[in-house]
Amino acid sequence: MTALVIAEHDHASIKPATLNTVTAALACGGDVHILVAGANAAEAAKAAAQIAGVSKVIAADSASLAENLAENVAAQVLAIAGNYSHILFPSTANGKNVAPRVAAKLDVAQISDITKVDSPDTFERPIYAGNAIATVQSTDATKVITVRTTGFDAAAATGGSATVETAEGVADSGKSAFVGREVTKSDRPELTAAKIIVSGGRALGSAEKFTEVMTPLADKLNAGLGASRAAVDAGYAPNDWQVGQTGKIVAPQLYIAAGISGAIQHLAGMKDSKVIVAINKDEEAPIFSVADYGLVADLFTAVPELVTTL
Numbered sequence: 493m494t495a496l497v498i499a500e501h502d503h504a505s506i507k508p509a510t511l512n513t514v515t516a517a518l519a520c521g522g523d524v525h526i527l528v529a530g531a532n533a534a535e536a537a538k539a540a541a542q543i544a545g546v547s548k549v550i551a552a553d554s555a556s557l558a559e560n561l562a563e564n565v566a567a568q569v570l571a572i573a574g575n576y577s578h579i580l581f582p583s584t585a586n587g588k589n590v591a592p593r594v595a596a597k598l599d600v601a602q603i604s605d606i607t608k609v610d611s612p613d614t615f616e617r618p619i620y621a622g623n624a625i626a627t628v629q630s631t632d633a634t635k636v637i638t639v640r641t642t643g644f645d646a647a648a649a650t651g652g653s654a655t656v657e658t659a660e661g662v663a664d665s666g667k668s669a670f671v672g673r674e675v676t677k678s679d680r681p682e683l684t685a686a687k688i689i690v691s692g693g694r695a696l697g698s699a700e701k702f703t704e705v706m707t708p709l710a711d712k713l714n715a716g717l718g719a720s721r722a723a724v725d726a727g728y729a730p731n732d733w734q735v736g737q738t739g740k741i742v743a744p745q746l747y748i749a750a751g752i753s754g755a756i757q758h759l760a761g762m763k764d765s766k767v768i769v770a771i772n773k774d775e776e777a778p779i780f781s782v783a784d785y786g787l788v789a790d791l792f793t794a795v796p797e798l799v800t801t802l
């Protein structure tokens with residue numbers, strides 16, 4: 493029994509979501525291999541070989557894999573899928589784009605968003621926005637799985653010594669073409685990898701106020717900035733800051749929610765945070781039911797005071 497983890501990488505380094513996925517793969521009970529499908533990605537393959545618990549890295553290098561097009565990555569996975577009992581993807585935008593293609597071609601049911609491995613064929617996954625946990629058993633020969641990264645600790649990025657084997661890169665599928673990419677440049681930690689997140693809600697009232705009030709706190713704490721959907725929909729914060737059921741799922745060491753009511757769809761994205769601090773002027777706000785520390789206060793005075801105190 494061998495599990496294959498599909499690495500999330502930028503061709504030079506391995507992204508943190510891969511490490512949590514390796515932990516899930518190790519819990520499946522057998523050997524763990526990693527596929528690094530990229531272009532000129534030798535450095536990423538080298539980094540993957542250092543991950544504790546991984547016995548082999550398969551480095552597939554091809555120009556067709558330079559832009560992470562899902563059709564090509566899926567073909568690369570399928571080229572070696574026959575050797576594996578489990579194929580695991582991090583439940584990221586990339587992973588969720590490739591996994592269903594692989595599952596469909598293998599004619600197996602995808603097992604999505606697992607948070608626990610009970611046994612090699614039985615897994616747990618949250619349903620109804622995290623309000624219930626389903627235990628799912630699969631009798632398929634190959635288990636194609638996406639892993640909710642907040643459900644598993646990260647494997648150590650160093651300390652391993654896997655062998656690196658090269659696989660022939662697939663040809664371009666011709667089904668899609670890379671047109672361009674607009675990347676937001678930010679010095680802040682990426683939301684899903686941030687140790688501290690400071691999130692603002694509808695109460696902020698405008699994009700200007702959001703920046704004026706929330707940014708100094710995030711700067712002080714070297715935190716990632718998040719937002720509720722209401723704040724995003726109102727244009728106070730960019731779309732990729734949204735935390736929740738239809739946004740990002742996060743579990744930082746510290747999550748500070750200011751002016752967020754705590755709707756279940758928001759809680760679904762952050763309730764696994766280690767310490768939750770809520771600032772809300774309504775003492776009945778549902779966010780207080782998950783908060784470790786709650787401050788009933790006006791955020792427009794409490795947040796600047798917090799920044800000064802810090």
Ligand SMILES: Cc1cc2nc3c(=O)[nH]c(=O)nc-3n(C[C@H](O)[C@H](O)[C@H](O)COP(=O)(O)OP(=O)(O)OC[C@H]3O[C@@H](n4cnc5c(N)ncnc54)[C@H](O)[C@@H]3O)c2cc1C
Nearest residue numbers: 693694695720721722736737738739751752753757773791
């Ligand atoms: C299918 C679906 C998916 C969804 N997905 C998401 C998701 O991914 N993420 C998400 O966040 N939401 C999501 N939602 C929306 C969700 O239901 C809520 O509408 C949203 O989270 C509310 O955002 P909010 O807490 O900022 O706003 P509100 O619910 O309006 O809360 C604002 C809060 O600010 C407090 N407040 C007001 N003024 C101040 C002040 N001066 N100081 C302190 N506190 C103050 C109020 O007491 C209130 O509690 C989804 C909804 C649906 C139906």
